[in-house]
Amino acid sequence: MTRFLRMLGEDVISVSGSDEHGTPIEVEARKKNIDPRRLTDEAHSYIVKLLKRWRIELDNYSRTESEVHKQFVREFMLRLESKGYIFTQKMVLPYCERDRIFLPDRFVEGRCPRCGYPNARGDQCENCGSLLDPLDLISPRCAICGSKPILKETMHWFFDLKKLENPIRKWLEENKGLWDNVRNYSLNWIKEGLKPRSITRDNEWGIEAPFKGAERKTIYVWFEALLGYLSASKEVLEKRGRLFEEFWYDKNTKTIYFIGKDNIPFHAVILPAMLIASDNRHPLPTVISSTEYLLYEGEKFSKSRRIGLWADEALYILEDPDYWRFSLVRIRPEERDTNFSWKEFMRIVNSELNDDIGNFIYRILSFIDRYFESRIPEPGEFDDIDREVINSVKASYNGYIDKMLETRIKQASEYILEIARTGNQYINRRAPWDEIKRDHRRAGTTMYIAINIVAILTLTLYPITPGVAQKIWAMIGFEEPIERTRYNRDNIFVVNSGRSIGKLEAPFKKLSQDFLARISIIVEDARKKAQEDRPPHLRF
Ligand SMILES: [Zn+2]
Ligand SMILES: [Zn+2]
Numbered sequence: 001m002t003r004f005l006r007m008l009g010e011d012v013i014s015v016s017g018s019d020e021h022g023t024p025i026e027v028e029a030r031k032k033n034i035d036p037r038r039l040t041d042e043a044h045s046y047i048v049k050l051l052k053r054w055r056i057e058l059d060n061y062s063r064t065e066s067e068v069h070k071q072f073v074r075e076f077m078l079r080l081e082s083k084g085y086i087f088t089q090k091m092v093l094p095y096c097e098r099d100r101i102f103l104p105d106r107f108v109e110g111r112c113p114r115c116g117y118p119n120a121r122g123d124q125c126e127n128c129g130s131l132l133d134p135l136d137l138i139s140p141r142c143a144i145c146g147s148k149p150i151l152k153e154t155m156h157w158f159f160d161l162k163k164l165e166n167p168i169r170k171w172l173e174e175n176k177g178l179w180d181n182v183r184n185y186s187l188n189w190i191k192e193g194l195k196p197r198s199i200t201r202d203n204e205w206g207i208e209a210p211f212k213g214a215e216r217k218t219i220y221v222w223f224e225a226l227l228g229y230l231s232a233s234k235e236v237l238e239k240r241g242r243l244f245e246e247f248w249y250d251k252n253t254k255t256i257y258f259i260g261k262d263n264i265p266f267h268a269v270i271l272p273a274m275l276i277a278s279d280n281r282h283p284l285p286t287v288i289s290s291t292e293y294l295l296y297e298g299e300k301f302s303k304s305r306r307i308g309l310w311a312d313e314a315l316y317i318l319e320d321p322d323y324w325r326f327s328l329v330r331i332r333p334e335e336r337d338t339n340f341s342w343k344e345f346m347r348i349v350n351s352e353l354n355d356d357i358g359n360f361i362y363r364i365l366s367f368i369d370r371y372f373e374s375r376i377p378e379p380g381e382f383d384d385i386d387r388e389v390i391n392s393v394k395a396s397y398n399g400y401i402d403k404m405l406e407t408r409i410k411q412a413s414e415y416i417l418e419i420a421r422t423g424n425q426y427i428n429r430r431a432p433w434d435e436i437k438r439d440h441r442r443a444g445t446t447m448y449i450a451i452n453i454v455a456i457l458t459l460t461l462y463p464i465t466p467g468v469a470q471k472i473w474a475m476i477g478f479e480e481p482i483e484r485t486r487y488n489r490d491n492i493f494v495v496n497s498g499r500s501i502g503k504l505e506a507p508f509k510k511l512s513q514d515f516l517a518r519i520s521i522i523v524e525d526a527r528k529k530a531q532e533d534r535p536p537h538l539r540f
Pocket of ligand 1: 112113114115116117120125126127128129130
């Protein structure tokens with residue numbers, strides 16, 4: 001999306017980061033007998049490496065352990081307090097005397113009061129689906145050590161979400177850019193009103209709460225991690241000699257968030273509420289691109305049950321991330337849960353990338369190489385067939401831009417295939433191999449139009465398959481990198497005649513016929529290799 005927006009000439013920054021605090025990480029580190037910081041250091045640097053290998057170029061992939069972030073969070077929280085959105089309240093919570101920690105809901109286990117399932121978690125019963133409170137569980141136990149928790153009184157600081165109910169509802173109803181799934185889910189979520197939420201925790205691993213009297217408490221991870229979008233922007237902008245205020249104090253700034261549907265309430269309710277409460281000068285989310293779930297061969301991804309494929313493993317199966325990037329866009333769950341299957345993966349790679357897109361591109365370039373001395377020919381007069389294809393490609397190109405602007409990337413990719421198929425049909429109709437025998441100039445016109453369709457196709461592929469797109473761009477004969485070009489909805493002629501094409505090579509390779517038959521061995525092998533790459537405490 002960053003690459004796409006830059007091709008439109010937008011001033012974009014893209015940020016993300018590792019969410020590193022909270023009890024689950026603290027407990028995991030304790031189990032492995034290491035400092036939580038060591039665990040998050042390892043994870044963070046491994047993720048940075050993977051992002052690069054996947055060609056995911058963020059301006060800043062930061063972390064919640066960054067000093068800039070911690071400072072930003074503390075100041076932000078104090079501002080919420082000074083505006084009257086923070087209050088304190090005593091609570092009675094489960095506490096494990098052996099582990100000496102207050103147990104978060106899902107760290108208390110016990111018998112479900114509804115269905116009797118013996119291993120229900122304090123937040124929800126896996127068996128009957130009931131939402132629970134840890135105090136409801138029959139014979140509760142600590143999920144870490146198994147001993148019986150006691151109830152202990154503690155003081156917490158609360159964010160008064162109730163005061164923000166009306167502005168949030170109004171914003172959800174009126175913001176046209178929000179996807180329907182986000183709006184409906186959030187409106188439903190706040191139907192029964194917004195309740196204050198505690199934003200402090202009694203654990204050690206986190207950002208110290210800045211409130212007076214809250215020493216030894218930390219800010220609840222969700223509240224601080226969301227502010228990472230702002231602090232990571234601040235970090236990169238200041239590094240580049242620009243100002244945080246330029247983007248984050250301008251209500252005309254557009255912000256786009258990419259999340260999975262389980263994160264909707266935090267991005268569509270809690271984050272906007274915090275932004276309004278802090279001083280109401282920040283832009284609220286313009287688009288929240290919230291995908292449904294992706295399944296693996298019909299099942300939920302599960303680390304413990306070894307179902308699924310991880311980002312590092314995938315690159316041992318196909319090394320060039322562009323194949324994965326394109327395939328994952330093609331099955332991106334924009335409307336409903338979608339299934340990844342190896343059969344479908346093979347179809348996308350072999351039939352869509354190779355046959356429809358790759359062969360068309362290679363066919364045109366080879367023809368120019370062979371019959372026009374590797375130079376883009378001069379066009380003659382256009383006839384009706386030419387004008388028809390030009391209009392059709394222009395319509396697909398515009399369709400692509402519109403869908404990308406809505407972050408409907410899968411739908412946008414349909415237009416990429418449409419351009420390739422239109423190009424193929426045009427060539428079959430014109431039959432330049434016959435034209436070249438009777439009318440060299442007519443064949444030149446056909447090739448001039450066709451190479452421009454190749455160029456538009458390459459420009460639309462670029463955000464999804466940046467590596468291959470750059471290679472094709474060089475084959476067309478461009479010396480400057482593809483990202484120097486800008487999208488222009490009105491003009492599909494970006495290649496001038498006279499330009500020499502570069503050295504040719506088929507843009508994509510097919511997966512071999514026995515790929516599906518061998519897939520379990522291939523996956524097994526990739527898992528072993530990826531495991532060896534992982535830092536010691538991240539192996540599973
Ligand atoms: Zn139950
Ligand atoms: Zn315990």
